[in-house]
Amino acid sequence: MTTNPAGGQRPARPGLARHEGTIMTQADTPAAGFRPFFNPATGEWITYTALAEDNGGQLVRFTWRSVPGGVITEHIHPRQEERFTIVAGQAHFTLNGQERVAGPGETVIVPAGVPHSEGNPGPGEIDGIVELRPALHTKELHEAFAGLVADGKTTPRGAPRNPLQLGATFWHFRHDSRVTSPPIWAQNLILPPLWALARAFGVRPYYQRWDSRIPDAGSGHPQLPRN
Secondary structure, eight states, X not given: OOOOOTTOOOOOOSEEEEOOSOOOOXXXXXXXXXXXXXXXXXXXXXXXXXXXXXXXXXXXXXXXXXXXXXXXXXXXXXXXXXXXXXXXSOEEEEETTEEEEEOTTEEEEEOTTOOEEEEOOSSSOEEXXXXXXXXXXXXXXXXXXXXXXHTTOBOXXXXXXXXXXXXXXXXXXXXXXXXXXXXXXHHHHHHXXXXXXXXXXXXXXXXXXXXXXXXXXXXXXXXXXXO
């Protein structure tokens, strides 16, 4: 367990940190410029509150709600640290195979490259705030995964049914997130040819219709180039 007192900076280690004082800052309140979106495959609601352009690419931040029965399968973030600050409910995690439970006021720190999963066995919802550092393309990754499910193009677990879409999306976002099964070495063999074929057939990793920002909502965030 790693304590993280206000003003202190310590190297991140996997585990729980007690988070004292006020959790919500001005940047943590849901932004009027972004709509919440739901991923039925993982059972999570996400509303972005800070983007890369807000802070020179240092981080992304979003409010996170996990519904009972929600499960995020084991994965890694190869180049990012992830922090879950729990506001309400009991969040169940595995970090490098070890089970952890975090309640209100606790922060789960996941260093880059550490396999982890999240789940909500119920009966209530879990509310939290999540940050990833650096930002990379996390927002687009979450929107793509939720958008593919909403479009009816995935398995119940959220994997694209179309192999070309699988290659396009999973390989494009490989620096942001990698599932741990199948093994990453196998993914490195399978995904690049699928990604190349996807490009040849015009299958994109991300479509602008999935963007969760609300146009002209006064959020101060410029619109992304349209794909």
